Structure formats: C-alpha cells, structure tokens
Amino acid sequence: MPDPRFFPPGPPLSLGELAALAGCEAPPAEVAERRFGSVAPLDQAGPDDLSFLDNAKYRAALATTRAGAVVLKAEEAERLPQGCVGLVAADPYRAYARMAAALFPPPAPHPGVDASAVVDPTARLGEGVEVGPLAVIGPEVEIGPHSRIGAGTVIARGVVIGAACRIGPQVTLMACRLGDKVVLHPGVRIGQDGFGFAMSAEGHLAVPQLGRVLVGDDVEIGANTTIDRGSGPDTVIGPGCRIDNLVQIGHNVSLGRGCVVVAQVGLSGSTRVGDFAVLGGQVGVAGHLSIGAGAQVAAQSGVMADIPPGVRVGGFPAQPLKEMWRQIAVLKRLARGSRDST
Amino acid sequence: MPDPRFFPPGPPLSLGELAALAGCEAPPAEVAERRFGSVAPLDQAGPDDLSFLDNAKYRAALATTRAGAVVLKAEEAERLPQGCVGLVAADPYRAYARMAAALFPPPAPHPGVDASAVVDPTARLGEGVEVGPLAVIGPEVEIGPHSRIGAGTVIARGVVIGAACRIGPQVTLMACRLGDKVVLHPGVRIGQDGFGFAMSAEGHLAVPQLGRVLVGDDVEIGANTTIDRGSGPDTVIGPGCRIDNLVQIGHNVSLGRGCVVVAQVGLSGSTRVGDFAVLGGQVGVAGHLSIGAGAQVAAQSGVMADIPPGVRVGGFPAQPLKEMWRQIAVLKRLARGSRDST
C-alpha cells in the first residue's frame, strides 16, 4: 500500500461508494458494504487493497493476485481469482483514478503567504491562495482563488494565474497567463525569451520577443519543461493538454485542446498542433509546420513536413507508420542477404 | 500589438528615425514623419503597426496585411498592398530587430541588492549591479558593472561575471567565468561536475573535475541548459554563441565564435566545434570529435565522426546531407517495390 509517510490515507470507502463515484457497475449486494482503504498493483496487493487491470500485458498477474477487489473490463472478469471482487468499468484506468483519488485525498491546502516569501505589495492574491516559503511574487501579479504557489517559485511582473492552480516549487513564470486548474511541476520555465535572432557573421542580433505564453484551463506541465514566449504572436497551450518532463516548446507554437506531449519532445517555433494530437517521447518537429488534430507521432520521430489530421506517423523523416515499418523490414532483409553473400 | 502588461511601449518613432537606426533605405519624404509605436505580425497588424517579411513562407500574408509599414527586401516591395509603406532592408529580420528594440525598450534596471538576497561580504559587486530577491552570492564572487542577477539565482564561491550581463532567475553558477553581455535564461546550470568516473564492477569512481567553464562575451544560453565544467582542461563557450533551451554540453567541450546550438542538442565530452557552426535541434555528438567551422548539422542527427569545415551533414550516423536524402529516397523506393510484390 502507499507509504503513509507521503500518502496519508483518507477514511475507507465501501465498494458500493467506490463504484458509484467512479461510474462502475454496482457490485453484488453481498459485497457492497466491504470497505477498502488502500490500493496496490496486482502483484503487490493484499485482501484489503483495491487494484486494477488496464494494460493486457499485466493480465497474468490477475490470475494470481491477492487483491480484495479489482477494477477491470467485463471481458476480463472471468479471470478473477476466487474471492476477489471484480468492479466492472468501461475504462478501468479512469475508474481506478477516481477511486484512488477518493481514498488518498491530496494534502489539505494551507492558505496564506509564508512569512519568508517576497510578495510585491501591488500583487493581487485571491481568496485561499497559498504561497510557499521563499517564493517571489512580482509587481502586478494576479493569482486566482485557491491557487497554490510552491517554495522558491519566481513569478515575474504582471503574470496572471487562474483559480485552483497548483504551481510546484522552483518554477519561473514571466510574460504569461495561466487558466484555471493548471498544474506545473518543479522547474517548469514559462515565458522566457524565445530563440530568436538575426544571424550574421558580424554577430547574431537578438530579436525582441514581444509575445506571451497563454496556457489554457486544466493543463499539466512536467518537470523542467521549457516554454518560450511568442516573438510577436503568442505561444499557446490549449486547455486540457498534458505535457511531460523536459519538453521544449519554441516561440509561437500553438497546441490545441487535449494534446499529449511525451517527455523530451522538441517543438520548433511557429508549429501548430491540432486537438488531441499525441507526440511520443523525444519527437522533434521542425518549425512552421502543421500537425493535424488527432495525429499521432511515434516516439523519436523527426517531423519535417505537415501531418494531416488523424494520421499516425513515425521515423526519420516521419512518414505513415506502415511505411516506416515496411522500410525497416526491407532494410533488415537486405542486410541479411548481404551477410549471407559475404 | 504587444500586451502592454508585459511590454510597455516607449515613445513612437518616425519612419525616418526607424529607418536610420536600422540601416534601411530612407523612406519617401511624404511618409518619413509618420510615427509608429507598435509592431505586429503581418496577419495581425493594423495601420498603426510596423511589421516585417523575412521568411518567404509568409509572403502570402504580405498581400493582405493591414500593417502601416513593412520591413522587407527590395524584391518583395512590389507585393506591398496599397497604402502600406515598405522599408527596404538587405536583412529585414535584423532591421526589424533594431526597430522593435527601439520601440519596446527593455525594462529599466533597478540597481541595488534586494534586502532578501544573501550576499557574502567578500563578494565584489560593480557599479549599478542589480541583485534580485533571494539570490545567493557566495564568497569572492565578482560581478561586473550593470550586470543583473535574477531572483533565486545561486552563484558559488569565486565565480566571475563580466559587465552588463543579464542572469535570469534560478540559475546556478559554479567554477566559471563569464564575459560581458552574457544572457542566461532561467534554470541554466553552469559549472557542475562533469560526467567523469572510472567504471568498474566494484563501483564507479568519481574523477575530480578540476577545470572551469569559460563563457565569452555576448553569449546567450537558454532555459534549463546544462554546461559541465572541464575535467582538467576547461569547457569553453566562444563569444557570440547562441545556445537554446535544454542543451547538454559535456566537460571539456569547446565551442568557437558565434556557434548556434538549437534546443536539446547533446555534446559529449571533449568535442570541439568550430566558429559559426550550426547544430540543429536534438543533434547528438559523440565525444572527442571535431566539427569544423561553418559546418551545419541537421536536426536529430547523430554525429559519430569528425566533420570538415563548411560541410552540411544529417542523419544517423551523420553524413553529407545529399547522401542522407539519397538513402532516404532509395529506401522508400525499395519499400514501395516490396509492397507491390506482396
């Protein structure tokens, strides 16, 4: 079960309550009152733990789990071991997420400004805002109600933060506006100068970067990720985007709604990404391109041309995934032949 | 126009003044006194905005722009819409940079040491130095006149910083010397131990890293970039280099003058890069190599051998760009053939 040192559990909940809050099918009446107070992976769970099966790769662990109850799809239920209750959900991972969040509520907020923080008198903080130790809040900053600012975070002049945001420690924010419920992990850098300069052998000349970063509601951004402000247009992160750690987003990039950007991706300046597109880890995208809504780019790909909506691409340069695999197969075959003939 | 919350405009300037300060051809006398106070991209500009055309990709936007004046090359001038003044420049991007910097002057410095900063009494700060809130300046540090140190930045014992540098928030500096006019964005890490150890199954043994990082004049380094100090030799960043975000520079690497290193590049230890070389995003370079002056390495390439001066390479392993494209084409053709035959 989760280490109570870091994740103090809330009060246990009955299977009936858990199923209801997660939108699962109601459990059989004879077990609906059984209470669970913890969660664990299938292979580590005991009779008092709730677990889940989502990735078929872990199906073997279901047959031998000692978990008291498991959230799973209907078609997996027949594999449940004796005595283990199945909670059937259309999307077990999502259902589990709701249950785990109910069993392990996030730490209570501590509204107020830590005595060691440095807050400019012209900054405006909403009701219930929490400012951690040694944070720096600049002039004319606005922070919406119930947002939390982590220790050591630096917020520059004029930045606007919505309601119920959770800004981690040691983040730096400048020239940006964040919506509501934005989550920023430690070391995120938003709004610094983009990489804009006129190249020349006499010396590269910096071009003033006069745009902002606009971050929509319910965006989550991973540790040490960097998002440069626009050069004139804004850099835009659409609502609901999920951005992983160590991602680089250049000036003027725009992401639509709900995009998923995995760790270490690099998006060059002025590229536009459509709603719900997915970029795998370490993908690189050249500048001034358009990636269509719902497109999926396989990990490590190098995107050098526009991608139509809904298309899945991979490789270097990125191309339709089937072509990529065919090329890999052809080359492998040729190399085998070459070995045989030598 | 730029959001005045973040970019307060200076006084408007006449086209004559703008052309003069940027080295453009003088505008026709009848418009030389027209004043402009703002800038905007072609597709967003109005009659009071100055804009520019540099990348031919945006040429279509010229014909329909509502901008009052546009900086562009002579050969584009015929495409200017009615009533829009053309300011002709050999390098429009560079000219625009100078104009925008004049119209939106950077925020005025606030010389002095913030009361919350922790400055060792043996540190020596030049005239007009600005030290932000909660910065930490260690013993025997020297900071040249008019340099600015961001909030929360930590400068370790003995570091030397030149004049007129702009060090962003939450930077860490150790064992390094910076020239004049160096710009460091948030989260830059300079001078920590390089990745040097003697490997062994008994346990890897750290090798003392006894070199420094020497950063030349007029260098700009992007957010969360890491530059390790030398192991014995120094790590050297030549004057005028432009380094983007999330770049890794290993110990003993040396960059010449004016190199351009795009985001997420990794340079392994002891590699030498010649003057004005350009490394595209996510390029990786193995250790102990030499990249010639003026060489250009395409994004995502993997460099495993020396590159002669002036050569353009790409791919994995990196090879002359034409060969890379030819290989890509051949493989594509072979895969198509293989599909047809199955």
Add this chain to the structure above:
Amino acid sequence: MPDPRFFPPGPPLSLGELAALAGCEAPPAEVAERRFGSVAPLDQAGPDDLSFLDNAKYRAALATTRAGAVVLKAEEAERLPQGCVGLVAADPYRAYARMAAALFPPPAPHPGVDASAVVDPTARLGEGVEVGPLAVIGPEVEIGPHSRIGAGTVIARGVVIGAACRIGPQVTLMACRLGDKVVLHPGVRIGQDGFGFAMSAEGHLAVPQLGRVLVGDDVEIGANTTIDRGSGPDTVIGPGCRIDNLVQIGHNVSLGRGCVVVAQVGLSGSTRVGDFAVLGGQVGVAGHLSIGAGAQVAAQSGVMADIPPGVRVGGFPAQPLKEMWRQIAVLKRLARGSRDST
C-alpha cells in the same frame, strides 16, 4: 594546473605516497620522494604536474608531454619522454582519480544551518549536517549525518536522506528516500507526479501517483535530470548508478546496481534495467520493457523491445550492433549505386 580560485590545492604528495594511495606499482626509489602538488592534461602539463594517459586517442600527446609524471598502463611506458616518470597502473584513469582527489581535496564542510534557510521544527537533522542559504526543509524530513544541502534546495514533507549525501543547489525532492553518499547536481527533480492519466476526449484524468522514488547508496545524478515517483509501485535507482544531465526517468522504472545512463536519455514508465547496463546519450526506451544486466545501448537508439543481458544494441529500432552497422553499410551502397545509375 587547476585554477586555485576554484580548486585550492592541498599539500603536495610524494610519488611514493601517490602510488600507494592509488594502488599503482611503486615508483623507482630515486624518484619516490619527488613531490607533486598539481595535475594537468598531457598537453598542458609542466614538470611540476602529474598527468595521465587512458584514452589511446591521446597517445600522441604522451611523446611530447612536459609533465613530471604520468599515470599509464605498462604497455604505454615505453613512449614516455625522457625525464618523465611513469606510474604504472592497471586502470590509469581510476588511479589518477584517487591521486587527483588527494591533491585537491573537496572543500571542507560548514556544518550547521544557514540563518536564511527555512527548516520545519519537526525535521530531524543528523550530526554535522550542512544546510545552505535559503534552503527549505519540510516537516518530518530526516537528513543523515554529514549530508550537505545546497542553497535554495526544497525538500518536501517526509523525505528521507541518508548520510554523507551531497545535494546541490536548487534541487527539489518529494516522496523519496535517498541512501548514503548520494550526489545530486543542481536542478535535479525527484519525486514529482509521473505522467499518468486516463486519456479521453472528455478530458484526460490524472491518476493519483502513490509510489515513491527509492535511490540507493552511492548514486550520482546530473543537473536538471527528472525522476518521477511511482504510480503505485516505486521508482527505484539501484546503488552505484551514474545518471548524467537532463535524463528523464518515468514512473515505476527500476535501475539495477551500477547502471550508467548518459545525458538526455528517456526511460518510459515501468521499464526495468539490469545491473551495470549502459545507456548512451539520447537513447529512448519504450515503457514496460526489460533491459538485461550488462546490456549496452548505443547513443540515440530507440529501444522498442526487451534486450537480453549482455547484448549490445543500437539504431532505431534498436537491434544488435552488428546488424545496425550492416544495415547502414547496405543502404549506403544502394544509394551509391542509385547515384551512379542516374
């Protein structure tokens, strides 16, 4: 020689002492009392400097070095120039490391808590702990004896740190336990939420991340590297691992003993890496995979399948290194042929 501004030398040591502490063969009696107080690379060393030859690439520098003594393998000794003493070692790099560490001892600790640090009264600090300026130590944190916490570092509630650790400036730690002698460079992020959410067009739903990060003894982690905490299982970094800068380690990843992870590697969630495996720079590894003990993955590879123990792989997708090179050669040949025929 190392810049005394940053690396103040300790007292000089005799060749006899140096050889003894590094486990080299004893030097000839007539030179055993010669004292050395500094070190330098072969091409920069003078008669009072100790140097070393480890990488054969630098062999040419041996013949012309002016170093007073050089640590090297027996088979290189014949190339020593006149008057230069050879100190013969089976592993010259390891021997040099010990000598250099003796000649340039690390700065003395300054036990105690800086007056500007913010330490929760419930935190427990061992004997001789050093807490730098403006560090933040949260409730119930435990720090073992003689560990050092850098300026501005933020340690969240409940984190446990072993003895004799060296935590650099501006590190953030949460939901983790570190062993003894752990070294963290600036900007390391450990224990933030992993990239876990249930995707859906209605909006991605965060899945509570209820595991920890467990870091073994004698681990070193590079600047701005990010290690997410487990989602339920823990993320585990085995003892003796060496992790370079800007590496991303996803939730539930486990590394065995002594793994070497070069800069900018990305390890996706739930992947397991065996003892002493080596991952080259910019390698990407997909999730839920197993990389065997002693496996070696060449720089920039994309690993999409399990790798057996001891195997060397490379390329995209990663395959045995010989096959990768054969494919590269075949494709090169085909492209040449295609050029000739056109």
